Structure formats: C-alpha cells, structure tokens
Amino acid sequence: xPAIDVQHLTRRFGKFVAVDDVSFRVGEGEIFGFLGxxxxxxxxxxxxxxxxxxxxxxxxxxxxVDVSRDAEGVKRRIGYMSQRFxxxxxxxxxxxxxxxxxxxxxxxxxxxxxxxxxxxxxGLEGRETMITRQLSGGWRQRLALGCAILHEPPILFLDEPTxxxxxxxxxxxxxxxxxxAGEGVTILVTTHYLDEAERCGRVAIMHAxxxxxxxxxxxxxxVFADRPIVEVRVDxxxxxxxxxxxxxxxxxxxxxxxxxxxxxxxxRAADVPVADRLRAAGLQVQSLVTxxxxxxxxxxxxxxxxxxx
Amino acid sequence: xxxxxxxxxxxxxxxxxxxxxLFMLLFxxxxxxxxxxxxxxxxxxxxxxxxxxxxxxxxxxxVVSAFVNSxxxxxxxxxxxxxxxxxxxxxxxxxxxxxxxxxxxxxxxxAHSPTVQVIIDGDNANIANTVVGxxxxxxxxVSGPTVSAASTVAPxxxxxxxxxYNSELRSALFLVPGLIAYIAMITAVVSTALSIVREKENxxxxxxxxxxxxPAAYVVxxxxxxxxxxxxxxxxxxxxxxxLFDLPMRGSWGALILVISLFxxxxxxxxxxxxxxxxxxxxxxxxxxxxxxxPTLMLSGFIFPISSMPQVxxxxxxxxxxxxxxVALRGIVLKGSxxxxxxxxxxxxxxxxxxxxxxxxxxxxxxxx
Numbered sequence: 074x075p076a077i078d079v080q081h082l083t084r085r086f087g088k089f090v091a092v093d094d095v096s097f098r099v100g101e102g103e104i105f106g107f108l109g110x111x112x113x114x115x116x117x118x119x120x121x122x123x124x125x126x127x128x129x130x131x132x133x134x135x136x137x138v139d140v141s142r143d144a145e146g147v148k149r150r151i152g153y154m155s156q157r158f159x160x161x162x163x164x165x166x167x168x169x170x171x172x173x174x175x176x177x178x179x180x181x182x183x184x185x186x187x188x189x190x191x192x193x194x195x196g197l198e199g200r201e202t203m204i205t206r207q208l209s210g211g212w213r214q215r216l217a218l219g220c221a222i223l224h225e226p227p228i229l230f231l232d233e234p235t236x237x238x239x240x241x242x243x244x245x246x247x248x249x250x251x252x253x254a255g256e257g258v259t260i261l262v263t264t265h266y267l268d269e270a271e272r273c274g275r276v277a278i279m280h281a282x283x284x285x286x287x288x289x290x291x292x293x294x295x296v297f298a299d300r301p302i303v304e305v306r307v308d309x310x311x312x313x314x315x316x317x318x319x320x321x322x323x324x325x326x327x328x329x330x331x332x333x334x335x336x337x338x339x340x341r342a343a344d345v346p347v348a349d350r351l352r353a354a355g356l357q358v359q360s361l362v363t364x365x366x367x368x369x370x371x372x373x374x375x376x377x378x379x380x381x382x
Numbered sequence: 383x384x385x386x387x388x389x390x391x392x393x394x395x396x397x398x399x400x401x402x403x404l405f406m407l408l409f410x411x412x413x414x415x416x417x418x419x420x421x422x423x424x425x426x427x428x429x430x431x432x433x434x435x436x437x438x439x440x441x442x443x444x445v446v447s448a449f450v451n452s453x454x455x456x457x458x459x460x461x462x463x464x465x466x467x468x469x470x471x472x473x474x475x476x477x478x479x480x481x482x483x484x485x486x487x488x489x490x491x492x493a494h495s496p497t498v499q500v501i502i503d504g505d506n507a508n509i510a511n512t513v514v515g516x517x518x519x520x521x522x523x524v525s526g527p528t529v530s531a532a533s534t535v536a537p538x539x540x541x542x543x544x545x546x547y548n549s550e551l552r553s554a555l556f557l558v559p560g561l562i563a564y565i566a567m568i569t570a571v572v573s574t575a576l577s578i579v580r581e582k583e584n585x586x587x588x589x590x591x592x593x594x595x596x597p598a599a600y601v602v603x604x605x606x607x608x609x610x611x612x613x614x615x616x617x618x619x620x621x622x623x624x625x626l627f628d629l630p631m632r633g634s635w636g637a638l639i640l641v642i643s644l645f646x647x648x649x650x651x652x653x654x655x656x657x658x659x660x661x662x663x664x665x666x667x668x669x670x671x672x673x674x675x676x677p678t679l680m681l682s683g684f685i686f687p688i689s690s691m692p693q694v695x696x697x698x699x700x701x702x703x704x705x706x707x708x709v710a711l712r713g714i715v716l717k718g719s720x721x722x723x724x725x726x727x728x729x730x731x732x733x734x735x736x737x738x739x740x741x742x743x744x745x746x747x748x749x750x751x
Contacts, residue, residue: 175388
C-alpha cells in the first residue's frame, strides 16, 4: 500500500481551479519532491493532503486514511513543518518541545524520550532554556523539524523547509531527511531549490494546478534524451545567444551564469559545428561542451511546453 | 482536555514573557481606573451665584443663606435687575442666579406656595442638570421649617426627595462600576483577539491546524488564561476602588465573581469572534475598539443615562452586554442586591455570551478545516 495515494484530486476556489485533476502515488520511505512556481498549486495540494482543506473532487489517501472522511485521523499520522518554522519565539527550546508534545497528547514517559531525541537531533542539548528567538536559522529549522516529528509520524510534509537557511545548515538538514527516510518515514517536500530536488527519489512538477511531469530525477531528465545541451563559454555571451538563436538546429538558448546553454534539435551534438559558426561570427569561443540537463533545465522546459499548450 | 491545558500553559508562559501584554492585562486597568476615577468627576462645587432679592424679608434672606451655606454655591454678586444677571452670565462671571420675587415672604406666611426663580447657564448641560438638583434640594430643605414656623396650618403638600445608596450623589460611586465594565471589555476583547490573530500572523496557527487538536480544545485553552487574568484584573480594580474611592462593597463576593465571569464570557467570545474575522493585529485592534469599546463607553449607561438617549439608541443598548453588567454590578456593589433579584441582567449576559461564543465557534471551526 502506498503511503500517499492521490487520484484525480481537484480543488476549486470559485471559478479558479487551484489543483486540477492531480494523481500520484508515494511509496513508503520515499523522498518525494514537489516542484513548482509560487501559485502552481503545491501548497493547496499539501493542505488537502494534511486534512486542512476539503478536495472539491477526487480522493487522497494518506497513510491509508481518506482525507475528506477523517481529517483528524490524517493529522495524527502526519508531521508538518513549513519554511516559517512555526515555533513560539518567546518561549524557550524546552517549552516549545513541551507544547508540541502536548498538542499530540504524548504521555510523560514518551515525552521524556522524545524530548531527548529532538534536542539531540537539533544539536540543542544544554540549550534547553534558550529563548527560541535567539537561535540561528539552522537551529530553529532543526528544532522545528524535531517538534514536527515528536509523535513519530510515518509521513512527513515539509513545505519549503530550507528557506532562509545557510548552505551548511541546509546540508545538515538534508542529512536528517535522508536518515528519516532510511528509517521508513515517507517524506513529501516542496522546494524552490532545484539542487535540493536532485536529492529526492522522485519529483513531481506542478504548473497552473496541473501535474506536468513526474518520475525519478533521471526519468524526468529524459525529456532532453534526444535534445543535447551544449554549454558555450565565450567573450560576449549576449552576442553568442543571438548567433546561436539564428542557427536552424538550435531550439532555444538561455544564460547560465556567464555561460550560454543551447538546446539542439538534433540527437547528436557533434553533427552541428557550433564552435566554427560562432568563430565565423567573430566570437572568441573559450570552451564548448555537451552537458547533462540539470533539473532547472527540465523544470523550465516543462513549464514552457505546458504554457505553450 | 489535556490538549486544552497544553495550549493554556503555553499561552500563560507566553504572556508571562510578553511584558507588554501582561502590563496591559494587569496594570493598565488599575491605571485607567485611577485616571478616569479622578478625572471623570461630575460633582459640581463652587457654582458662582448672583442673587436678586426683591423681597428682602426674613424668609427671603433665609433662602439666600441656605444657598450660600450649602457649600455648592459661591455668593458672587447681589444684583438689582434682570439685565445685570444677563450680562454677568454672558461674561461667565456667574453660572447661576437666584431671583426671589416681591411678596415671597408674605405668600409663604399665608401658606400659598411661593415661587423663586433659579436661572442656570445651560452651556454645559451636565453641570446645569446637577445645579438644578442642588437648587431643588436646598429649596426643599428651607421650605419645610420655614413654612411650619410661619404658620400653624398644615404645611402644603411638598415633594420630599430622598436618595438612597449614594446619598451624596458622588459620581465616583456611579462611575466605578462603569469603569470596571469598560476596562474588562478592553482587556478581555483586545487581548484575546490579538493573541489569536498574532498566531495567524506568525504562522503558528498553521502549525496548530496541522495537529490533531479540535477547535474546541484550542479555543478553551486559549481562553482560560485570559479569563483568569481578566478576572484577577477586575477584582484588583474593585479593591483599588474600595481603597481610593470609598466604593462600598455591600453585596457578596461570590455574586460579584459570578457576574463578572458571565460578562467576561461574553467579552472573550467577542474577542474570539473578532479573531475569526481579522487577519492582522491592526485590524483586530480596530474591530475590537469598534465592537467592544465604543458601545461600552457610549451605550451602556456608563456615562450617558440610557433613559435620556433617543429612542433608536435606546433600542441598540439592548444588545450591549455592558448595559446589563452595569445594572448587576451597581446592584451588587452599591445596593448589596441578592443574585435572585438580578435574574434579568444575568440572563441577558448569558444569552449574549452563548450567541457570541456560538458564532465565534462556528466560524472558527469552519476555518479550522
């Protein structure tokens, strides 16, 4: 039985369709990445999966429980943490843990045990009496995660959990996520950072309420299977983009830092003498290599196609 | 219930650490009481008085000296004609004038009810009203003995006014119960509304909604601390009033606590209702003021007597809970009324609390998903 089973899930707000006929399954212990621009429908989907919002139509089973029938049952089986790390900033570390333990009705013995676990996981041992406001972003983030899993939920929703946190803390955080998944916790995470999405077992890409791509990272990258991407480094990137766009074999170009990425329409990059033509156009080519598509390439490509449809 | 207690304990800790809220709940009420208690004083003393005694008999002099000796009036000028009174009043040299017509003493001796004229500057209606009250009482007190001394026949029918419970008509005694209602409304409504809306703003509400916590447990847990603190604040005000304003506490403390509690349920419900409508603390604050503070100040009978309001406003006062609270509170504190005699105001407060708590719960549960 999948941990999360979503079939034809739809949510309308008046005439606006926020989530439009979305179906997917997430297996136990999987890290499932949910990608999409702001307003793509990610948050609305998560709110439905957490039992906060009733679906207009379709079904969603979370931990085997139907979200529209037993929202409370769903809430008991999930943990939730958002980018805002919803802790009480005027309370101490310990008081926050105690409050969330109370919300989930933990017994005293279980509280003592889980409190130790949360403190250790967040690296906050010996800092129990610190006011949460004084903690750095990374600590707050790990404490919020600890509070969200005090009741040991089998399914964890992370809504942009790493916003506003430094790269080292982000890496630490992902190590914790991997660890939890290793213990069998199913994790559904939304993120803006596409490098983070690469760490997910599978990803789903949402656009305008619809699911426009789903699969393992390698699978979704297959959209570029017969469209190689060449990365060109030249002295004048903007002029190079114009020159590349003029070539019939080039589908599109985009700027990646100081380099230019060109997507070719032919399966074999070697067939197109890109470098020669650029030199002929009077540009100094420093390097030209074929690169594997990044998730960012995939994301932008899918959104472009979905928008064109 | 255990979850509600977890919420209440968290809230108390937050309040304890949030000095501004704590200050607002406990000390601002006492501060407001002292401020309003001393500043809002409708007692009128030292009314400047002009006297025109056209009779100049022993009887008329008795009336004049009764006015002057009453302590309320300061004898300022003796005048000869009407025109003088007018010019004195125009210059604000006097606020009142006493005119005793010729033949006053003779009419009194003949037991014909004589009349005197009291002219009062009406530019401040409150003061004018009070002065009318003083003058009436003084005339009542002089006419009795004068009449009986002047004649052997039975004195003419005279109106005898006796004021109970607050015989000196000190406005502090009348105002303090109003202040208690007003302050309860501010602290209970504003603090409850702000504390919930603050959770919306900070995003902690979202986290709580994700937890298996029923709306009822949240609302109860959230209300307990504010209820206890507001009750403590109210009792503190009563004690301060007893110490500073000689407020008598003639009724039972149990009855007082019960009545205050009923009122606080309604106030907390109002705060909850506001929190289901407002999304920001600023809006919540303004709504609280509009819903709670203004009606309590204007339409409860706190400052302006309900009986002298226009008909439309009088009808509106029936839905202002402070109106009933004031009746019950004045009854208990000033008259020592038993609870049994306060059935109507208490019933009205219960109805208000049930309606507003019900409305708030329905809205809250719907938003809670």
